[in-house]
Amino acid sequence: MSVVGIDLGNLNTCIAVARRGGIDVIVNETSNRATPSLVSFGQKNRYLGEPAKTQEISNYKNTVGSLKRLIGRRWNDPEVQIERKYIGAELVDVHGQVGAKVQYLNQEEVLTATQLVAALLQKVKQTTVNELKTAVSDVVISVPGWFTDCQRRAVLDAASIAGLNPLRLINDTTASALGYGITKTDLPDDKPRHVAIIDIGHSNYSVAIVAFKKGQLTVKSTAYDRHFGGRDFDIALIDHFAKEFKGKYNIDIKSNPKAVFRLAAAVEKLKKVLSANPAAPISIESIMNDMDVSSILKREELEEFVKPLLERVTVPLEQALNDSGLTKDDIYSVEMVGGATRVPCLKNAISNFFGKQLSFTLNQDEAVSRGAAFACAILSPAFKVREFAVHDISPYPICFTWEPEREIPDEETSLLVFPKNNLVPSTKVLTFYRKEPFTLDVSYTNDAILPTGTQPWIGTYTVKNVIPTDSGDFSIVKVKARINLHGIVAVESAAVYEEKEFEEEIPKAAVNEEKRNEDNNDPEVMDTEVPETRIVKKLVKKADLPIVAQNGTLSEDLMNAFKEREGSMAIEDKLVAETEDRKNALEEYLYDIRGKLEDIYAPFASEEEKSVLGSLLDDTENWLYDEGADTKKARYVSKMEEILKVAGPIRQRFFDAEEEKRQKIEEAQIA
Numbered sequence: 094m095s096v097v098g099i100d101l102g103n104l105n106t107c108i109a110v111a112r113r114g115g116i117d118v119i120v121n122e123t124s125n126r127a128t129p130s131l132v133s134f135g136q137k138n139r140y141l142g143e144p145a146k147t148q149e150i151s152n153y154k155n156t157v158g159s160l161k162r163l164i165g166r167r168w169n170d171p172e173v174q175i176e177r178k179y180i181g182a183e184l185v186d187v188h189g190q191v192g193a194k195v196q197y198l199n200q201e202e203v204l205t206a207t208q209l210v211a212a213l214l215q216k217v218k219q220t221t222v223n224e225l226k227t228a229v230s231d232v233v234i235s236v237p238g239w240f241t242d243c244q245r246r247a248v249l250d251a252a253s254i255a256g257l258n259p260l261r262l263i264n265d266t267t268a269s270a271l272g273y274g275i276t277k278t279d280l281p282d283d284k285p286r287h288v289a290i291i292d293i294g295h296s297n298y299s300v301a302i303v304a305f306k307k308g309q310l311t312v313k314s315t316a317y318d319r320h321f322g323g324r325d326f327d328i329a330l331i332d333h334f335a336k337e338f339k340g341k342y343n344i345d346i347k348s349n350p351k352a353v354f355r356l357a358a359a360v361e362k363l364k365k366v367l368s369a370n371p372a373a374p375i376s377i378e379s380i381m382n383d384m385d386v387s388s389i390l391k392r393e394e395l396e397e398f399v400k401p402l403l404e405r406v407t408v409p410l411e412q413a414l415n416d417s418g419l420t421k422d423d424i425y426s427v428e429m430v431g432g433a434t435r436v437p438c439l440k441n442a443i444s445n446f447f448g449k450q451l452s453f454t455l456n457q458d459e460a461v462s463r464g465a466a467f468a469c470a471i472l473s474p475a476f477k478v479r480e481f482a483v484h485d486i487s488p489y490p491i492c493f494t495w496e497p498e499r500e501i502p503d504e505e506t507s508l509l510v511f512p513k514n515n516l517v518p519s520t521k522v523l524t525f526y527r528k529e530p531f532t533l534d535v536s537y538t539n540d541a542i543l544p545t546g547t548q549p550w551i552g553t554y555t556v557k558n559v560i561p562t563d564s565g566d567f568s569i570v571k572v573k574a575r576i577n578l579h580g581i582v583a584v585e586s587a588a589v590y591e592e593k594e595f596e597e598e599i600p601k602a603a604v605n606e607e608k609r610n611e612d613n614n615d616p617e618v619m620d621t622e623v624p625e626t627r628i629v630k631k632l633v634k635k636a637d638l639p640i641v642a643q644n645g646t647l648s649e650d651l652m653n654a655f656k657e658r659e660g661s662m663a664i665e666d667k668l669v670a671e672t673e674d675r676k677n678a679l680e681e682y683l684y685d686i687r688g689k690l691e692d693i694y695a696p697f698a699s700e701e702e703k704s705v706l707g708s709l710l711d712d713t714e715n716w717l718y719d720e721g722a723d724t725k726k727a728r729y730v731s732k733m734e735e736i737l738k739v740a741g742p743i744r745q746r747f748f749d750a751e752e753e754k755r756q757k758i759e760e761a762q763i764a
């Protein structure tokens with residue numbers, strides 16, 4: 094059974110697996126420890142991860158990135174407009190959800206963001222299967238702590254489409270915190286150690302204040318800047334150089350999408366060099382109109398370009414600290430995670446804020462995936478890990494509302510069931526007095542801290558089969574509301590209860606207490622022979638009630654349709670890969686046989702055979718450059734068989750002769 098942690102990053106996805114020896118980050122088909130979070134569509138197949146990156150520029154119209162910024166969003170969410178500038182493909186409205194329109198198999202295809210993430214997860218699954226050589230199903234996937242119910246449900250749907258079984262969605266900073274805590278052997282028994290976990294990635298910035306004790310962590314508070322990361326630096330640099338090159342070379346980069354992508358790739362490199370050097374060059378060959386461009390930039394200039402961003406860097410820190418009720422002095426260490434925490438001005442600002450040296454003990458690029466793998470190991474029945482409890486919180490207050498019951502005057506019609514920073518997971522029971530079915534609306538309450546554009550609605554749950562009691566009174570209905578391990582909210586169950594009278598023995602202590610009060614001068618009375626009883630009323634469950642649920646999870650029909658579509662696209666990809674494989678094999682075999690025919694096979698082939706096979710090889714080679722450059726798998730297989738038919742007997746004679754030689758040597762040795 095697999096134990097896998099997936100850090101679904103905006104730029105890169107990182108996969109960690111738990112093995113007997115510990116947690117390892119695995120490499121993909123190009124030996125990289127991170128896979129680009131990109132999916133691309135072609136005439137014959139999809140390109141997922143690395144190959145999508147390779148075509149990002151040439152096939153930008155059919156390539157989609159920023160996947161985690163799109164998933165679970167409605168089309169009219171203002172954030173979708175923000176993402177447009179980072180994405181080559183056209184974004185479209187798919188029944189109110191955001192999707193992308195691409196050319197695939199020479200046809201127009203529209204895929205929802207959920208399907209696109211499923212495609213990426215499909216790739217993640219293959220990479221993991223290749224590494225582990227076993228089926229992969231159980232995973233833990235990380236998401237930003239600010240992800241809403243809808244976004245979380247969409248990630249779960251995507252995983253399900255890809256055939257994965259998420260045991261948990263874990264918040265990015267919680268994953269890093271788990272990786273920190275579970276490997277520390279010196280955590281205190283009593284007074285907790287408070288650590289600030291800071292993750293600044295490509296698109297977003299999260300901070301969590303976490304209390305660690307031996308065997309457990311408790312997230313005290315979190316804060317976010319959802320639009321703060323490496324890509325903001327990239328955009329600032331793109332703007333700068335586009336302007337500079339306009340003046341210097343008289344070219345308009347912004348008018349040419351491919352030129353923008355070329356510039357984006359170059360400024361990302363430049364930015365990284367500037368993290369370690371005071372100045373760095375940039376040069377791009379034929380950026381557009383066959384023009385080469387070059388320039389140089391100082392680190393201070395970059396810092397000037399992103400000044401508005403830098404002014405915001407301490408805002409989440411301030412907020413998280415405030416919400417935790419702690420002071421800077423209470424913070425034992427500041428752990429930095431995420432690629433953008435390598436930027437010197439960010440490091441300085443954060444270090445100055447806490448008045449402390451920053452700590453880089455966690456692997457900046459891999460901490461989240463490693464933590465997610467630990468979480469998976471903890472939840473997996475297949476694995477034994479050190480006991481470590483994770484107490485996380487949910488940032489947005491959630492309330493339940495309902496229609497008032499006419500016969501109950503002044504009944505409340507809403508309740509804040511899960512306040513801000515409620516523990517995750519958590520179950521609460523609500524009691525209703527009703528004579529007929531009723532409906533509960535679940536929604537976020539506080540618009541102020543909700544990401545703009547988030548619809549407050551989370552779900553609608555109707556409790557069915559509610560009727561009056563036998564005496565025509567209100568039935569007592571208890572409803573179980575839960576935030577589960579994924580951080581999503583649902584009404585889990587409902588049941589009708591009734592009050593029943595029971596006769597119960599009065600506990601000895603209580604009897605004695607009563608007696609003593611009656612007559613505390615006479616201790617003899619305390620020894621009562623016959624136990625005394627009393628009548629008590631208790632609520633007992635009479636029956637479970639059915640619930641009709643509506644929430645952000647995909648309907649069964651759509652889920653099945655998406656699974657089927659993903660399955661057929663995956664088969665297409667596999668077929669293309671196998672075809673490519675057969676073609677390569679044919680090519681290799683052809684050159685191999687040709688070489689051997691002039692060398693070791695020469696003594697074993699007649700002149701006629703040599704001439705027949707020689708021209709067959711020539712013909713096949715020509716065919717490979719011509720019609721065979723791009724054809725069906727079966728054609729490559731049959732060409733291979735044709736060659737084998739002629740070459741096989743020659744090869745056999747060679748092997749027979751070799752075998753004879755070997756035996757002679759053996760006999761000589763024995764003799």
Ligand code: ATP
Nearest residue numbers: 102103104105294295296297323365368431432433
């Ligand atoms: P997110 O967490 O926002 O979803 P992610 O997890 O994919 O995104 P990371 O892999 O943590 O992001 O970080 C990637 C970002 O870090 C990129 O913008 C990258 O350019 C930047 N980065 C990586 N190394 C450096 C460096 N040495 N100097 C500056 N920036 C860097």
Ligand code: K
Nearest residue numbers: 100102105107
């Ligand atoms: K990452």
Ligand code: MG
Nearest residue numbers: 102103294431
């Ligand atoms: Mg990240």
